[in-house]
Every structure is written in C-alpha cells, then in structure tokens.
Amino acid sequence: xxxxxxxxxxxxxxxxxxxxxxxxxxxxxxxxxxxxxxxxxxxxxxxxxxxxxxxxxxxxxxxxxxxxxxxxxxxxxxxxxxx
Amino acid sequence: xxxxxxxxxxxxxxxxxxxxxxxxxxxxxxxxxxxxxxxxxxxxxxxxxxxxxxxxxxxxxxxxxxxxxxxxxxxxxxxxxxxxxxxxxxxxxxxxxxxxxxxxxxxxxxxxxxxxxxxxxxxxxxxxxxxxxxxxxxxxxxxxxxxxxxxxxx
Numbered sequence: 001x002x003x004x005x006x007x008x009x010x011x012x013x014x015x016x017x018x019x020x021x022x023x024x025x026x027x028x029x030x031x032x033x034x035x036x037x038x039x040x041x042x043x044x045x046x047x048x049x050x051x052x053x054x055x056x057x058x059x060x061x062x063x064x065x066x067x068x069x070x071x072x073x074x075x076x077x078x079x080x081x082x083x
Numbered sequence: 084x085x086x087x088x089x090x091x092x093x094x095x096x097x098x099x100x101x102x103x104x105x106x107x108x109x110x111x112x113x114x115x116x117x118x119x120x121x122x123x124x125x126x127x128x129x130x131x132x133x134x135x136x137x138x139x140x141x142x143x144x145x146x147x148x149x150x151x152x153x154x155x156x157x158x159x160x161x162x163x164x165x166x167x168x169x170x171x172x173x174x175x176x177x178x179x180x181x182x183x184x185x186x187x188x189x190x191x192x193x194x195x196x197x198x199x200x201x202x203x204x205x206x207x208x209x210x211x212x213x214x215x216x217x218x219x220x221x222x223x224x225x226x227x228x229x230x231x232x233x234x235x236x237x
Contacts, residue, residue: 079091
C-alpha cells in the first residue's frame with residue numbers, strides 16, 4: 001500500500017480516506033487528491049458539501065493539485081494607419 | 084501583387100527573442116536567454132495586467148514555499164519562440180512544480196517573471212482556487228502552438 005505524506009508525517013494509505021477531484025473547463029484541467037483520516041469527523045463528510053471552494057474537508061491531512069492551463073495570454077499585434 | 088498593411092509576423096517572434104528595442108533597452112553580455120521564475124498569489128491578491136514586477140504583496144506563504152517562488156526549469160526556460168500563420172508563440176519548457184508544500188490560504192494565480200531583468204513581470208495565469216497540504220502543486224503547460232501556446236502575439 002502506498003505511503004502518503006501528511007501533516008502527521010508519512011502514513012500508509014490504508015489509514016486514510018482518499019478524495020479525488022476533477023475540474024475540466026475552458027480555463028483548466030485540474031485533478032486534485034485530498035486525504036482525510038479514516039472516520040474523519042469533518043462536517044463535509046456528513047453533508048457532502050465542501051467546506052471551501054479550495055478543498056473538500058477542512059480537516060484533510062494531505063492535498064495535492066495538478067493544474068493544466070488551457071487559456072493562454074494573447075496580445076494582439078496591430079500596425080495602424082497614419083492619421 | 085498588392086501591398087498589405089500588417090505587423091510583420093517575424094517581428095512578433097523577434098520581440099519574444101529580445102531583438103527589437105523601440106525604447107531604452109538593456110545591456111546584454113551575450114545571447115543567452117533570460118531566466119524566469121514563477122510565484123503563486125493568494126486569491127485575495129491583486130495581480131493583473133498592471134503588475135510590472137514580482138511583488139511579495141499578496142504572495143502565498145507556507146511550509147517549503149520560498150518567497151519569489153520557483154525557477155522555471157527548462158534549458159532554456161521557454162521553448163524557442165515560433166510562428167504559425169501570423170501568430171508568434173512560446174510556452175515554458177517544463178511544468179512548474181512546487182514540491183511538498185503546505186499552502187493553507189487559498190491561492191488562484193501564478194505570476195511568471197524575468198529574474199534576469201529585475202524581476203519584471205511577464206504574465207499572470209489564473210486557475211480555480213486551491214490549497215495544498217503536505218503535497219505538490221503542479222502547473223502543466225498547454226501544447227506549444229499558435230492556438231494554445233501560453234504566450235501568444237496574434
């Protein structure tokens with residue numbers, strides 16, 4: 001079983017609850033993985049409502065994110081006419 | 084044949100290569116590309132088109148995150164500027180990775196800046212708000228072409 005780096009140090013994945021996430025829109029493709037302790041008392045697990053827009057459970061012990069940017073910054077080049 | 088008014092496509096690529104100096108420029112010892120860095124900013128920060136240089140104001144802080152962010156790791160940092168159609172484009176060579184960090188306050192932007200030239204700002208890229216805990220934050224680049232390249236002059 002894989003080891004996960006957490007705020008409590010390295011922990012065996014079997015001791016944790018894994019919460020994967022995925023966002024795919026015009027701006028980005030983002031995959032996240034969040035781990036909580038088994039039997040985490042966080043409200044989010046009871047209600048299914050994330051505690052924050054930035055993560056699912058406030059009591060998570062590990063969270064990583066992988067963002068693939070889709071939207072570039074583009075400058076328009078113009079050669080204008082003389083007045 | 085007829086003449087066509089245009090900003091020459093080659094000029095757009097040459098701007099990215101630092102060829103043209105329409106104003107006061109910098110002294111360069113050689114032709115080596117500049118070095119760039121990437122810093123992360125809180126969702127409450129104000130980093131935008133008006134940002135002129137790296138600033139610590141609004142930057143994230145946390146375990147294993149150093150002020151100023153991380154170096155871009157390519158050799159060189161950017162894929163050689165290219166042109167397709169009338170668009171010049173370039174993209175960082177490698178993904179930008181913040182390793183084993185804990186960033187507990189929500190952040191949603193990265194500023195890429197030129198650390199060789201006085202930390203001058205290059206571009207701001209935003210994404211969905213994140214926190215990271217004892218983990219990695221990875222920014223993977225899009226395909227480097229005229230449609231999806233990270234920086235484009237159309």
